[in-house]
Amino acid sequence: MKATYRRTIIAATTLSLAFVMITHATADAQPGLTSNTGAGCPTVAGIFVPGTWETSVDADPTRPRGLLAPVAAELENQFGDKFEDRFPAYAARAMDGMSYGDSEAQGVAAAKSALSEIANRCRATKFIIAGYSQGADAAGDLASEIGCDQTPIPPQRVLAVGLIADPKQGTQGGKLVGPQVNGTGIRGTRPTGFCQLSAVTAQLCEQRDRYCATDAASNPILAGLGKALSQPTSASTAASTDTTSQGLTESLDAGFSKLDLTHLTTDIATIVDQITSGRIDTTSVGSAASSAGSVLSGLADLGRWATGNPSVQRQLSNASPGSPEQLAGQILTAVQQSDIQSAIDATTSLTQNLGASGNGHNTVDPALAQSAETLASAIKPLTSTPTDALSQAAGVLSLLKPSTLVKQITTVGSGAFTFAANIPKILDAARQIGAAFTDPNPDLGAKVRAVHQIFGTINNLCQPLVQMAAGVDLSTVSTLIELIPDPNGIASIVSLIVGLLGNLDVIGLARQVGTLQENLWHIAETITGGGDLLAIGGAFAQLVPTLLGFATIAVDTLTGSAAKTSPEMLNTPTTVTGGGTDLAGIAELLTRSASSQGADSLSQLVSEGIDAAQFYNSGAHQSYDSYVVGPGGETALEWLTKWFANRIRQVGV
Incomplete structure (x- = not known):
């Protein structure tokens, strides 16, 4: 040193x-x-x-x-x-x-x-x-x-x-x-x-x-x-920019700045006060309506995006009380409680009808008044937020989409390689379930312990991906990864894996694993405690269809055509479904890339905690x-x- x-x-x-x-x-x-x-x-x-x-x-x-x-x-x-x-x-x-x-x-x-x-x-x-x-x-x-x-x-x-x-x-x-x-x-x-x-x-x-x-x-x-995130998108500066990078940049843009969001309440007040008083400065009101409409459009898009990313909602709601992140979560909730589309339509109507009213009249224009009333009432949950809270949350919200999605790109990409490498092990473990039942060994306790061990292996191989999939829009992440300009081709491979994972019923698989592990553990404890072996054997026999059902969903999820389960169903009773994408068929091909330099660097990204904010605003x-x-x-x-x-x-x- x-x-x-x-x-x-x-x-x-x-x-x-x-x-x-x-x-x-x-x-x-x-x-x-x-x-x-x-x-x-x-x-x-x-x-x-x-x-x-x-x-x-x-x-x-x-x-x-x-x-x-x-x-x-x-x-x-x-x-x-x-x-x-x-x-x-x-x-x-x-x-x-x-x-x-x-x-x-x-x-x-x-x-x-x-x-x-x-x-x-x-x-x-x-x-x-x-x-x-x-x-x-x-x-x-x-x-x-x-x-x-x-x-x-x-x-x-x-x-x-x-x-x-x-x-x-x-x-x-x-x-x-x-x-x-x-x-x-x-x-x-x-x-x-x-x-x-x-x-x-x-x-x-x-x-x-x-x-x-x-x-x-x-x-x-x-x-x-x-390089992709830093490309220009406007017509005057994007002459040499490829449309792929431009699409990635635009998809991550929040659509409004911290300053724009902070001024939203003031813009609404300007519109309502002038129109209801009858003394209208068309330039002032027009500017306020245009600004408000732009911010509301960005918030509407952000709200839809957040709804499809439950992990974002959880992250914000679990933030420290009074922190900008926690306040940002409250703003998103207010957005979801508001009729944003009606408010956007009202700002459009205001802009179109302002010219006919002229400046400085002492009479109230009914059409403008109706639009102003619709605008104010449609987003009342949002404008009721204190100005200082809106200001603190604005910085988080304006960068929420890019910072979250870039983090998901790196995390999901790394997880995709790991899961692809584990697929053969998962399939092997799932197929061992049937063999465990046909084992001629009459020792019921040994049979239960063997099956329980199989489920422990499967749980360890699947659980990190399951938790990730429950809160991430894998299809969106797959699309974004595919847009990354990577001459080594690693991004395309990751996109393929993640896209396939987006079609798998990993939530259903997780519910099966959790339920069956609990049941098997209970039976094993009962055997150890000297319970009635006849009753225990009956309980195990009743569990056999569910165990075989799990084997079916595990294999079908990875090699067949399993129907997907909603993330909201993660903690609800299980049902066996079939159908899915043949991921196992290409797992061997994909895992060959997992040891490449690109895959290793992808894992490095996750360990370094890179996100969009750190590209432009890290401590270093x-x-x-x-x-x-x-x-x-x-x-x-x-x-x-x-x-x-x-x-x-x-x-x-």
Whole structure:
């Protein structure tokens, strides 16, 4: 461990010295900065692109925000009016009503606009460019465009580029500062590299941060899933996006943001108050109706999805009292108690009829009044929720679908391989039941114990999958897994297994196992306690049809055509059914892949607890104010601040 640590420090020291040499050489090649054209022009301007959820389209770009704010503040403190910073305002969202790819494209445009405005006004101003997380994605794309295409400014005007937690970490030309990491960013790398900005581009990545350190070779499904979830979906940004990735991204999008949901109650109040008073601002009411309709559509879809995923409901209802998760469960219950479709229809009617009413009339329009009344009454259970509770729950609900489904994809995928590998054992155990009855051994106790042992084996092989299947929409998960772009083909194999499992009557199988184990255990205890052997023999004889019935459902479920049983029936009396999909026939083929690198990496995903929120908001992803990268114990933010300051001083400030 000590040797490894020393090697890391030596490597970090060497890299830091290399950067000093590079920056000195670059500075010597640049002319001194003696003047700028235009009033109020800074000698150096910093473009700092915030990360996911650190800013919004309405944010003030002159106000530092997010992880990079301390860096900008320290540079302002050191250089005064000779330094100016901009924090471009953009959506900075991910799967909460806007796809990551669309938001990142907006970030690139905002950063380019901020840089171009200063560059065109102040012809001699030099620039530093920085970004964190999604902001690093955007800032890095801008730096690549400047370095390779020399637009929107010549690369000679850029003093330094610093990218923290870049999802395209590993791009050719970028220099990783600090300990080495495994793999590249979860979005892959920029195909063109950084070209003429390579010498002044630093990338900082925490070793545990999967956002910037994902090994695609050992984790092909995670890498493929990350690339798919980060693809743009809008017509303006999705020109090169394949429809498969676009479909996966859209299927995981909640359809509304935290801010949208928080404003729902206010929007409804605006609509009702203005329409019932007769004094209508059509712009205000129209905007409120459109916003409310959009959020309600997203909630309706989320409610339907949650109904098909009982595990989600249980997870939220079992959360700590007063927690955002528990409040989110209450909101979902309110959604299910509301007439969401009538409310959506009412917002549509309001939007269509607003134009005819005009602004400012003192009379109440009957059609508008009826729509407003329908809207308010249809979602009363939802709007009765206190505003602070709605606000706390909004963050959970806006990411509930992607975080849950990505977790299910990894968990179900791993379980599918395990279950497929167990199928031959389950079939062998089920077929042993009949042999146990025909055993010529007259010892009834031995016969009962043998059958009980068989059921214990079957229970151990089936129970984890049974519990998983009771709360997961396997068909949906199968479809999503199939959409993951995985060149190794592992995702397709997992999708096939899960799709077949979705057609199996695993719930019925579980009910049979539980009931029969109890009955057999009772008989075994009675024998041990010296009970009436004649009565015990009669009870066992009566149990024989049920035992054979179980053998039938077990074999038919795995090789025949068993009809499915509802998850709600898990704890109800059992009945024997037949019919199913021939999973056993392909089990051998599928389990050959279970030992492959892709299958192993899938198991790794589960153990690491990867979910959608961690792609964009993990603890490691936020640790750059404490993550040590420099030989002197400097954190990532401290190193970046010092490096930027040195670059600025080297041009005469």
